[in-house]
Amino acid sequence: MSTLKVDVHHVTRVEGHGNIVVDVENGELTQCDLQIVETPRFFEAMLRGRAYDEASHITSRICGICAVGHATASLRATEQALGVTPSLQTTLLRKLNFHGEILDSHVLHIYMLVAPDYLGLGSVIPLAKSAPDLVLRALRMKQLAGDLCATLCGRHTHPISMTVGGFTQFPKPADLRALRERLVASRADCDATIQLLQGLEFPAFERDTEYVALHRDDEYCFIDGSIASSDGGIRPLADYREVTNETIVAHSSAKHTRHQRESYMVGALARFNINYDRLHPRAQAAAEALGLRPKTINPYLNAAAQAVEVVHCTEDAILLIDQLLDQGIRHEEPAAPTRMSGEGVGAADVPRGTLFHHYRIEDGKIVGANCIIPTGQNLANIELDMRALVPEILDRTQQEITLALEMLVRAYDPCISCSTHMLDVKFV
Amino acid sequence: MKPKVAFFEFTSCEGCQLTVLDTLQRHPELLEVIEIVQFREAMTERSDDYQIAFIEGSCTRPSDEAKIREIRTQAQIVIAVGACAHLGGINAIRNRMPLDDVREYVYGDKKDWFETYPARPLSAVIKVDAVIPGCPIDRDEFAMAVTHLLQGRMPAIPDYPLCIECKLTENVCMFLRGQTCLGPITRAGCDAICPSCGQGCEGCRGLVPSPNLGSIKDALRERGMTEEQIDARLSLFLTYQTMQMDGVTPA
Numbered sequence: 001m002s003t004l005k006v007d008v009h010h011v012t013r014v015e016g017h018g019n020i021v022v023d024v025e026n027g028e029l030t031q032c033d034l035q036i037v038e039t040p041r042f043f044e045a046m047l048r049g050r051a052y053d054e055a056s057h058i059t060s061r062i063c064g065i066c067a068v069g070h071a072t073a074s075l076r077a078t079e080q081a082l083g084v085t086p087s088l089q090t091t092l093l094r095k096l097n098f099h100g101e102i103l104d105s106h107v108l109h110i111y112m113l114v115a116p117d118y119l120g121l122g123s124v125i126p127l128a129k130s131a132p133d134l135v136l137r138a139l140r141m142k143q144l145a146g147d148l149c150a151t152l153c154g155r156h157t158h159p160i161s162m163t164v165g166g167f168t169q170f171p172k173p174a175d176l177r178a179l180r181e182r183l184v185a186s187r188a189d190c191d192a193t194i195q196l197l198q199g200l201e202f203p204a205f206e207r208d209t210e211y212v213a214l215h216r217d218d219e220y221c222f223i224d225g226s227i228a229s230s231d232g233g234i235r236p237l238a239d240y241r242e243v244t245n246e247t248i249v250a251h252s253s254a255k256h257t258r259h260q261r262e263s264y265m266v267g268a269l270a271r272f273n274i275n276y277d278r279l280h281p282r283a284q285a286a287a288e289a290l291g292l293r294p295k296t297i298n299p300y301l302n303a304a305a306q307a308v309e310v311v312h313c314t315e316d317a318i319l320l321i322d323q324l325l326d327q328g329i330r331h332e333e334p335a336a337p338t339r340m341s342g343e344g345v346g347a348a349d350v351p352r353g354t355l356f357h358h359y360r361i362e363d364g365k366i367v368g369a370n371c372i373i374p375t376g377q378n379l380a381n382i383e384l385d386m387r388a389l390v391p392e393i394l395d396r397t398q399q400e401i402t403l404a405l406e407m408l409v410r411a412y413d414p415c416i417s418c419s420t421h422m423l424d425v426k427f428v
Numbered sequence: 429m430k431p432k433v434a435f436f437e438f439t440s441c442e443g444c445q446l447t448v449l450d451t452l453q454r455h456p457e458l459l460e461v462i463e464i465v466q467f468r469e470a471m472t473e474r475s476d477d478y479q480i481a482f483i484e485g486s487c488t489r490p491s492d493e494a495k496i497r498e499i500r501t502q503a504q505i506v507i508a509v510g511a512c513a514h515l516g517g518i519n520a521i522r523n524r525m526p527l528d529d530v531r532e533y534v535y536g537d538k539k540d541w542f543e544t545y546p547a548r549p550l551s552a553v554i555k556v557d558a559v560i561p562g563c564p565i566d567r568d569e570f571a572m573a574v575t576h577l578l579q580g581r582m583p584a585i586p587d588y589p590l591c592i593e594c595k596l597t598e599n600v601c602m603f604l605r606g607q608t609c610l611g612p613i614t615r616a617g618c619d620a621i622c623p624s625c626g627q628g629c630e631g632c633r634g635l636v637p638s639p640n641l642g643s644i645k646d647a648l649r650e651r652g653m654t655e656e657q658i659d660a661r662l663s664l665f666l667t668y669q670t671m672q673m674d675g676v677t678p679a
Contacts, residue, residue, distance in 0.1 A: 010468060012468050012469075012471065012472040012474075013468075013469065013470065013471065013472060014469070016442065039438070039439040039488045039489055039492070039543075039544065040488075040531075040534065040535070040542045040544050041439065041519075042522050042530050042531075042533075042534050042544075044533060044534055045522060045525065045529070045530040045531075045533040045534055046518070046521040046522050046525075046530075048533070049660075050660060051657065051660060054660070054664065057630065057664070058518060058521070058664070061441050061443075061517075061518045061563065062441060063441050063442075063443070064440075064441040064442045064443020064444070064445070064446045064447075064564065065442070065443075065446060067441070067443065108449075112449075112470065116472075122471055122472035122473040123467075123470055123471030123472060123473060124470070124471075125459070125464070125470075125471060125473075128456070128459075139453045142450075142453060143453065143454070146450065153625070154621060154622070154624075154625035155564075155621065157441075157443040157446055157447060157564050158443065158563065158564060160621065160622050160625040160626075160627050161625040161626055161627065163627070167626075168625060168626030168627055169624075169625045169626045248535060248536070248538045248541070250538075250541055253542045
C-alpha cells in the first residue's frame with residue numbers, strides 16, 4: 001500500500017482517550033502520531049497548598065487502575081520529605097497490597113483488553129459465551145486481587161487506610177489466612193494463564209530500545225529502590241529528572257520523556273528485562289515455558305511479561321502473608337514526621353511502569369509537586385515502535401495495519417487519564 | 429426488549445467504570461437483563477443507539493459540552509456516575525485557584541496548547557436524571573440503580589447523613605477518637621466505609637439536603653482545626669457546591 005491513511009479516533013480497550021494517526025504518501029511515512037486527547041488534569045497544581053496528609057488521597061484519584069500505586073509513591077515522597085520511617089509491618093503490608101494491584105491490573109489487561117484481539121473478538125463479552133472457563137478464571141483472579149486490597153486498605157479504588165507513616169486499620173489474621181488459601185489455590189489459575197499465553201500468536205515485531213525500571217539487589221522491586229537502565233547505570237531516585245527529561249509535544253496533553261536514547265520503555269517487560277534474576281523461581285519457570293528471556297525486545301510480549309509477574313506476585317504474596325502471620329499483626333500508630341518541612345521523591349513500579357512523585361513541603365503544606373507517570377514515559381517509545389512497524393507491514397490491508405497498530409498500543413497497557421498532566425489510533 | 433445502555437467518560441480517573449466492570453463481574457446476571465452497546469474502556473463494538481447513558485467525569489473544557497449535549501439528546505435517561513460527574517469532585521479543587529496560574533504550573537509557556545476551563549458537574553451542562561454518588565461509586569449501589577431502572581423508576585439514593593449508617597455499622601465516632609469527619613453533612617449510602625477503615629469522611633458523596641455547615645464548622649474548630657484547614661477539608665470534593673452556596677458559578 002503506497003498511500004495509507006489511518007485515523008483511529010479514541011482507541012478502545014485502553015484507559016483514557018488517545019488517537020492513532022498515520023499518514024503514508026507514495027510509500028513514505030509522513031505522519032505517525034499517538035495523539036493524547038485526554039483533558040489536562042492539573043493534579044500537580046491542585047496539590048499546592050494542601051496539607052501533607054491529604055496528598056495520597058488526592059493523587060490516588062489520578063488513576064482508578066493504579067490507585068494503590070499512586071498512593072504508595074505519594075506516601076513515600078511525603079515520608080522522604082518529612083523524615084518518616086515506616087515500620088517493618090507497614091513495609092510488608094504495603095508490598096502485599098501492591099501485589100494485589102499488580103495482579104488486578106495485569107489480569108484485566110491480559111484477559112479483557114489484550115486476549116480478545118488474539119481471539120478475533122471485539123471484547124471479553126462474546127468470550128463469556130465461547131470460552132466461559134477462561135472468563136470465569138479471569139474473574140476469579142481479579143476478585144482475589146480486589147479482595148486482597150480490600151482486606152489491607154478498604155478497597156482497591158481508591159485506597160482508604162493507607163496513610164503517612166502506616167495504616168489506619170489492620171487485617172485480621174483469619175482474613176490473611178483465608179487470602180493465603182485462595183492464593184495457593186490460584187496457582188492453578190496462574191498455570192492456566194501461562195498456557196493461554198503459550199497459545200497466542202504474538203506478532204514477530206522487534207525493536208531494541210532502552211528499558212528502565214526500579215531496581216533493588218535484594219528483591220524483584222516494586223517500591224523504592226534505585227533507577228536502573230538496560231543501557232547501564234543505576235541512579236538514586238532523587239535524580240529521576242535526569243532519566244525522565246520531560247518535554248511537551250503539541251499532539252499530546254501527556255508529556256514525553258527520553259533518557260540515553262530517543263525513547264525508553266517502562267512496565268512489565270522493562271522490569272522483566274532488568275530484574276529477571278530476582279523473580280521467584282516459579283515465575284522464572286513460567287518465563288521459560290513462554291520462551292521469554294532477558295532481554296526481550298518485542299513490545300507485544302509485554303503481556304507475556306505481565307503473566308510472569310502474575311506468577312511472581314502470587315508467590316511473593318504467599319511469602320509476605322507467612323511473614324506477617326509469623327510476626328503477628330500489631331495495631332500500631334503510624335510513624336510520625338520528624339520535621340514539617342523538606343523535599344522528597346517517592347517511586348513505585350506500578351503495573352504500567354515507573355511512577356515518580358516529588359513533593360516540596362513547608363510547614364506541613366505542599367508547596368511544590370511533580371508527578372511523572374509511566375504511560376507518559378512510554379509515549380515516545382510507542383511512536384518509535386509505530387514508525388518502525390508501519391514500513392514492515394505496508395503490504396497488508398488497511399484493516400490489518402490498523403489492528404496491528406492498535407494491538408501495539410494496547411500491548412503497553414497505556415493509562416491515559418493518568419498521564420495527562422495520554423490514546424486513539426488515527427491514520428489521516 | 430433489553431434496555432440499551434452506553435457508558436461514557438469525561439475528565440476522571442475511570443475508576444467508577446472499573447467499579448462498574450467489577451460489579452458486572454460479581455453480578456453477571458446483570459448482563460442478561462441489559463444490553464451494553466458502548467463502553468470504550470472495555471469493548472471495541474459500539475453503537476449510538478441507546479436509551480440509558482451512564483456518564484463518568486466532569487466537564488473541564490468547552491469542546492466537551494457538545495458531546496455531552498449529544499448524549500443527552502440521544503438518551504432517554506442520563507445518570508451521573510461518581511463524584512466527578514455528580515459534584516465536579518477532585519477536579520474542581522482548582523476552581524478556587526487562578527486558572528492561568530494552574531495551567532502555567534503544569535505546562536509552562538505551552539499552557540495555551542491544551543484547552544481547559546473551570547471543572548463542573550454534568551448538571552451544569554445538561555439535565556441529569558439521577559446520580560450514583562461517591563469516589564468511587566459503591567458496587568452495590570450501582571447494581572441497585574440498574575435494578576431500579578429495570579423496574580421503570582429512577583435510582584433512589586439516601587437523603588440522610590452518613591452518621592446514621594456509621595452508627596448502624598457500630599463504629600466509634602471519629603470525633604470521639606479525636607479525629608475529624610464530614611459524616612454529619614454528607615449523604616449516606618457507602619456504609620461509612622472510610623470511618624470503618626479508620627479515616628474521617630471526606631464528603632465524596634456530596635452534601636445532604638440542607639446541610640448544617642455552620643454547625644460542622646463549629647465542631648471542626650472545637651477539634652482545633654484552623655479556618656484554612658476547614659476550608660481545605662470542605663474543598664476536597666465539595667468545592668463546586670460550596671462555591672455555588674457562596675453564589676459563585678464558574679463561567
